Amino acid sequence: MQVCAAPPFVRESAVSCDARWRPHDLLRLQRLPAFDGEPAWVRDAFARAPCAVVRRALAAREYVAIGLRGARRSQRYGTWAASADILDAVAPEALARGQPLARRGALPAFIALAALQQNARSPLHEFVWGPTGSAGFELATKVETVTESSDLDLLIRMPNRLTREFAASLLDHLQTLARETGIRVDAQLETPEGGVALVEWAAGKSRVMARHARGPQLIVDPWADASCLR
Structure with missing residues (x-):
């Protein structure tokens, strides 16, 4: 996030992530708390779509870290929601068969998604x-967010x-699709250790960047204790 609100709790209490909400889940909120330094576009964006995406950050037990998007690519804001204000959540996989x-x-972006479907x-x-x-945001909210140049991001x-x-x-398959759709x-x-870019893991690097609530970290094996697939 390019701008981030200060947490509404003491940092020492930020010790957990509520397992009900996972990174990239889209949350529908009944209220958005205001914090000092909030960008001017935030209220209009929330009125247009009262939704936010779960971001990776430790929080106090009654809060969840969220990210909001505005109408422009540069409009991104990291902030906090109270767990009690979450009405429902949509996981990315629930949108895998979604139609614009x-x-x-x-x-x-939607042509590429349709090709995968x-x-x-x-x-x-x-x-x-x-x-x-x-793409996920527009499928979930029906608010026009995708542009001609938008990427297709997948989890x-x-x-x-x-x-x-x-x-x-798998990377070759997705890159072929990218070339076909431009x-x-x-x-x-x-x-298990956080979000890892497919392109990094496929490249055979000795260590890859894993994005975790504790912060990004370079690790050797994101599945140190997991069984092998393929």
Whole structure:
């Protein structure tokens, strides 16, 4: 997030993440607390779509770290919601078969998503996955967020080890789709140690960046105690 509100709790109490809400889940909120330094666009954006995405940060037990998006790419705001104000949540995988409004289906990000949905032989279908970013937000809220240049961002649940070879095959499949649609298709693996970019794991690096509520960290194995998949 380019701007982030100070936490409404003492840092020493930020010791947990509520397991009910996972990073990239889209939350519908009945209220958004205001904090000092809030960007001017936030209230209009929340009125248009009272939703926020769970971000990776430790919080006090009664709070959850969230991110809001405005109408422009530069409008991103990290803030906090009270757990009691969450009405419901939509996980990315619940949007894997989502359809945009008919007039929006010709946008490249939605063309790429439709190609993934319709390709029964795609290696992606061996996993639990779903769209995040602007495509996921628009599918969940029906608020027009995707543009002609928007990426297609994907989250792939990966509780078990993914071999480098299969990761490379999956990356090649997504990069081919990206070339065909003229946009970036970025996938993040949700591992036991946090979010890891598919492109990093497929590259065979000795250490990869894992994004965790405790902060980003370079690690050797995101599945140190997990069984092997493929």
